[in-house]
Amino acid sequence: MAAAFRLVVVVTCALLLASACQGLQVGYYKKTCPRVEHIVRAEVKKFVYKNAGIGAGLIRMLFHDCFVQGCDGSVLLDPTPANPEPEKRSPPNFPSLRGFEVIDAAKDAVERACPGKVSCADIVAFAARDAAYFLSKLKVKIDMPAGRLDGRVSRASEALDNLPPPFFNVSELVAAFAAKGLGAEDMVVLSGAHTVGRSHCSSFVADRLAAPSDINAGFANFLRRRCPANPTPANDPTVNQDFVTPNALDSQYYKNVLEHKVLFASDAALLGSPETAKMVRDNAYIPGWWEDRFKAAFVKMSRVEVKTGKQGEIRKNCRVVNHGHPHRHY
Numbered sequence: 001m002a003a004a005f006r007l008v009v010v011v012t013c014a015l016l017l018a019s020a021c022q023g024l025q026v027g028y029y030k031k032t033c034p035r036v037e038h039i040v041r042a043e044v045k046k047f048v049y050k051n052a053g054i055g056a057g058l059i060r061m062l063f064h065d066c067f068v069q070g071c072d073g074s075v076l077l078d079p080t081p082a083n084p085e086p087e088k089r090s091p092p093n094f095p096s097l098r099g100f101e102v103i104d105a106a107k108d109a110v111e112r113a114c115p116g117k118v119s120c121a122d123i124v125a126f127a128a129r130d131a132a133y134f135l136s137k138l139k140v141k142i143d144m145p146a147g148r149l150d151g152r153v154s155r156a157s158e159a160l161d162n163l164p165p166p167f168f169n170v171s172e173l174v175a176a177f178a179a180k181g182l183g184a185e186d187m188v189v190l191s192g193a194h195t196v197g198r199s200h201c202s203s204f205v206a207d208r209l210a211a212p213s214d215i216n217a218g219f220a221n222f223l224r225r226r227c228p229a230n231p232t233p234a235n236d237p238t239v240n241q242d243f244v245t246p247n248a249l250d251s252q253y254y255k256n257v258l259e260h261k262v263l264f265a266s267d268a269a270l271l272g273s274p275e276t277a278k279m280v281r282d283n284a285y286i287p288g289w290w291e292d293r294f295k296a297a298f299v300k301m302s303r304v305e306v307k308t309g310k311q312g313e314i315r316k317n318c319r320v321v322n323h324g325h326p327h328r329h330y
């Protein structure tokens, strides 16, 4: 019976696109660490109810992990003498990416329950999923497949090469997502995550406030009062992404796009092609439309270039690769 079921799974996967299978499974840890998803959720809940911004950081962390070396926990690795410039230290991540302490706390709790069983990459995916759940007031509920292994490579230069910058236009954004097997609609729907969290002024002042742009004039003035004309690392305040419902993961972002009240050129760029502009309107106006698509696109993103089998390991500490044989993962 079990063997027959496995055969069906294998055959079905062979017929589908590789990206749809990848060996990830919902309930992957049912036998080896049955409480893992509960444990991670409890940690995320503690942090997010104290500071909603940490939840935004965790949602962004999955994106930044998955687009660089695949969803393999590479974004978590600290600098070492052998690798002084990991992803974490690159401009798209440093100093803005936040929530690492949640991953540490979750990993500690998971290791106490089931040592050596659960990858850091899966903890990032579970934590991002849980952050979306809490910030959406329990509306965005995702079954997150698991079985990702942790990578051993993390280079700052690859973060710069693979993460789209906030000045990209619509064709550049579509291309950056296509490079990861994601479509234009995934790109539009995932950009909706800019309905929570914040941005540093340095991410948008030059191309949105200093240069001519289509930003709403009142909104631009509001931002000019909060941001220095020339942000520096020592003077780089933050502002909310979504000034209407700053801590709610909802479809308000698309209304902001239509009103030209968004921070980045990449947000405004969603109106830059008829196809993506239509998606913005659907997401803004049709109740439930965005939530359903966000859930699917989030899972699709979480499958990008995942490592399985001998391609990875299960780190003991999410901040450092394991010692010894690179292929050991048990």
Ligand code: HEM
Pocket: 053, 056, 057, 059, 060, 063, 096, 097, 098, 164, 165, 166, 167, 168, 173, 187, 190, 191, 193, 194, 196, 197, 198, 199, 200, 201, 202, 203, 241, 264, 266
């Ligand atoms: C489409 C291309 C994207 C671009 C160009 C982009 C760019 C940015 C930038 C520049 C920031 C502000 C960083 C700072 O200065 O503090 C930011 C924040 C954020 N991004 Fe994106 N992003 C993109 C897509 C995504 C995706 C796909 C997700 C997740 C599904 C996401 C989630 C977030 C979140 C939640 C924040 C707020 C983080 C916090 O408050 O700590 N972004 N993004």
Ligand SMILES: *[C@@H]1O[C@H](CO)[C@@H](O)[C@H](O)[C@H]1NC(C)=O
Pocket: 169, 170, 171, 172, 272
């Ligand atoms: C986006 O920018 C690229 C590179 O600067 C340019 O070739 C392309 O035509 C632009 N696309 C749009 C839609 O503006």
